[in-house]
Amino acid sequence: MRIACAHAPQIALQAVLRGLAEPHEREAPIALTTGPGARAPILGLTRNARLAGACLGMTVTQARAMVPSLRVMRVRQADVDAAQAALQDLGLSFAPRIEAESGRVFFQVGDLGSLYPNERAVAQAIGARATQLGLAVRVAIASSKGLARVGTRAGAIVILPGVAGAAKARLAGLPLTVLDLDEEMHKTMRHWGIKTVGELASLPGPEVTLRLGATGVHFHRLANGMDAEPFLPQPPADAIEEGTEVDYPIESWEPLSFLLRGLLDRVLQRLACRSLACAGLTLRLSLNPRGFDLREIALPSPTREASILLQLIRLDLERRPTDTGVVGMTILIRPARVRSTQLDLFRPNGPAPERLAATIARLSALVGPEHVGAPRVVDSWKEEMMAIEFPMVEPITSPTTRGKPSENNNGQQATLGIHRFRPPRDIEVLIGPTGPTALRGKETTARILIAAGPYRMSGEWWAGGGFCREYWDVHASDGALYRIHQDRESSRWYLDGYYD
Amino acid sequence: MLGGGWPRGELSEVYGPRSSGRTSVIYASLGAALKRGAAAALVDAESALDARRAQHAGIPLRQLLWVCASQSQTLKSTELLVSAGGFELVALDLGDSVPHLPTTAWIRLRQIAQRQGTVVLLAAGFPLAGSFSATSVQLQQKNVDFGQQACARLRPRLGADDHALARVVAHPPLVTALASSVSLERGRRSAEQAAHCSLVFREPLRESART
Known part of the structure; x- marks a missing residue:
């Protein structure tokens, strides 16, 4: 061995x-001390400081007397x-x-x-x-x-x-x-x-x-060249952390980016050593005079590009600037395996993960992070319920359809969509002997030509937030086909959206 | 009718009044692009996406990038997405909103789309891009089909226990289909291709009603 x-x-x-x-x-010439003050002992010296005459054990004052x-x-x-x-x-x-x-x-x-x-x-x-x-x-x-x-x-x-x-x-x-x-x-x-x-x-x-x-x-x-000390391996640390402090508060992006770039370079060098990439980072900014600001920067795919990470941090800081100056910063990286990309000859190339990450960050800065992502169906009885989750760049499955589109599309069928109003709009509905006859609200005011329903649905009473609704599909005189519902508990009517 | 789909690297628009099928056309286009393995995004000016129906339309939701932008942010968001490159389709659903956009905005968007080879599909109530769009399709509602039989079957059960009914039928199948007439107002079209056709949009959740 x-x-x-x-x-x-x-x-x-x-x-x-x-x-x-x-x-x-x-x-x-640089000297290292443990504490502030002129009497603090010198613990370490660079070669140039030593050559200039400073010695270990001197106080700061003594060393400065030797090396101004x-x-x-x-x-x-x-x-x-x-x-x-x-x-x-x-x-x-x-x-x-x-x-x-x-x-x-x-x-x-x-x-x-x-x-x-x-x-x-x-x-x-x-x-x-x-x-x-x-x-x-x-x-x-x-x-x-x-x-x-x-x-x-x-x-x-x-x-x-x-x-x-x-x-x-x-x-x-x-x-x-x-x-x-x-x-x-x-x-x-x-x-x-x-x-x-x-x-x-x-x-x-x-x-x-x-x-x-x-x-x-x-x-x-x-x-004698003999040794029996055993080699005892230890598991590596999960996260990678680097930090720095400054003597004066930083209030603008330029000097902050200069320091962040250095930190990111060091962190990414360490990641490269372990053949890993950054899957997300936590930035902790120490504020002046006290307190800190914690920021989570998420990435759709692991990367080792310092410029991308710096851009994401900048966009996050632009979206939510700090109240006071920054006197210290720590970056904690969550490492992940480098994403292997195997391009498919028969599949269109998607956006580069790094560029996509930067684009998502820009979009998040523009419209808010809660408004960018991949839609997700929520397990709920309320059909309007859905969620948005952070988009992850995942390998796209093999194409399910391939080939030329249909030449003759006359009478071709497609899935009927619905244009939802989120949240459902409050409306007034006039009820006749056979059902709703007119509706009035911010979105529209119209007579109802055809009304299909009611379709009663209730659920989630077991979870505490139960509901009981009567749904109607109505063809209004403005030409639109609306879905409306009445909340049976409050007897109020709502406009869910229109088929489109 | 389009002779091979929406033109790549161009701005296309589909417009029509409410319930004319704009949303369904967007779902179908996104579904087709994503199923082929391409990247696609939807900029939604009114947060009007219905995830369940989008899933039924064949959209793999985890692969769709959905941006809910306000009226003033829609064009900027679309520009950012198209500029990123790699997206085959970026759909911009303006719904009923009519943003006041300068002409130069459409020129810029078209130029970026040309540079990146991205299809930019705009859906609105009115023709907004005008001559800056390579393809312009008008939709008009033709017919609505109500599921009379389903309604007749459901009505006698309304008096039954509500919770039992909720377990039996997951979604109300009241409207079953919507037919729209489609006319190509602007776009490349060979002599043998029709300028008008009709589309039928079927209610996808009818299948889940187990009455």
Whole structure:
């Protein structure tokens, strides 16, 4: 079994750097703190900040005295979690099963031989994928988890051979720091004059056990290229989340879209790593000075197009703008499998799912989301009842009819439709000895020439909202064929619609 | 009569008074398009769609995109749908409403339809698109057929228990058919094709009445 370990050093700093929209911003000297104030200690520094003279452990004031152009940023746990999740997605882009720990992800790469010429190429591919996700990682491939972890401390790309003796030889020249000894063990080694892994490996095993106990045996075995730490895979997270905060409230679309675009790019990169697409997203906007605004963006089909998602968010914000400025935003993506499209030679091409999603969003913004969708028959005794549901792009079944239309359509029959008034219009009806004789309402005022009925229908009394109606089909003097009904409880008449 | 259906990439209109069969023609056109596997949409200016009858007319409801727009939004909604591309038929049912639309609106809609190859079918009480429509069909009600037998059978049962009756008959089959005369006012027509014909629209829910 070959295990790869991708290690993101200073993951808190990397998490903050991932949030910077412009790449050139990462070149500036940046320091990381946990809290506000001038006395907050520096927890992380970029290379440029370190070269300029700032050191870990300094206060913000001290660091700024050394580096006037130092940019101080606060670390958010959400950012660190997102970076850690991105690291897991990195593993999932190479293997279906991963194991994660803080700043590291382990996964099996033994079966990637047919895709890459050698293990170094695998490691390089892992590094390149991490760069796409906004992370800088060290990669090691070894025969066990512990050795891979040691390898990530030894260099940017380390390949430890599978044979224990060869791995021992590869580790022999490395300093003891790669084993990450605890303080007591480190002091002992220094006292014994042992500085390299090879020197530790050459110590006799029984003597190490006697003097250093189980911990010593563990490090001694590692130094000898032997490790028995099991690989324990964990299930990946269902949802993908990314967020950011700003120091000042944003009140216009342009700067907001700039930040959202960065967030979406990061989220979609992570989705691409897992060969998934976005089936819907939840946008949480933190408002100034407090409160939040939650928005659900539905999609008719999964997509990985950032521009489409950005457009849907923009349309939603235009339709329902926020009351105050935005000081933070979080995007939660619901992942789904990428929709496979197989075009039919004998079927017309439908609209592209992404364009359809954007069109539905525009229509929703224009007429309201409750007025766009696919009609649905409701299980009800009231025949006017129907519902509208969100349109989903589903594979259209095979054409049921094919061929030329009928040449002679004289006398051809079709289904009789009805033009409904929704809700039914209130009308007045004049009743004669044989039934309705005239009707008057907002829609029409006419004599009734023919009246067919009554047809009495009642139902849904078992559900609490019962009804009892008498239906009539009437041919009015204005030429229309109306369907009317009388509510038996209130004795009021309603115009349901006309046959058309 | 149309010689192969509604012309693709053109604006067509069907007009007539109430109960002349406009809605039925739209249902039939949408049903035919969707059954072939094409994408179709209905812009409904009065939210007048009857889902049960549409289903009986052969419209797979889950594949129909239904937009309930107000009078002022109908044309914009239609433009958005046609511009999206991929729709074979976009039907615009204006019902009895008479929107005050500038001539340029029809020109623009026709241009978009031509570009996307979409059939735009307009149903209204009056001819609205005029010379901008490639095909214009007028409907006129000719005859109404009431189901006398069904009514006669139902009447004696009205005194019976209401709930039992409701279980027996799901929908009232009072009108059974509507016949309309159809005349092609504008459109391509070969010499042997008639300019007039008649259509019979049958009540679809009559079958479900188990008396």
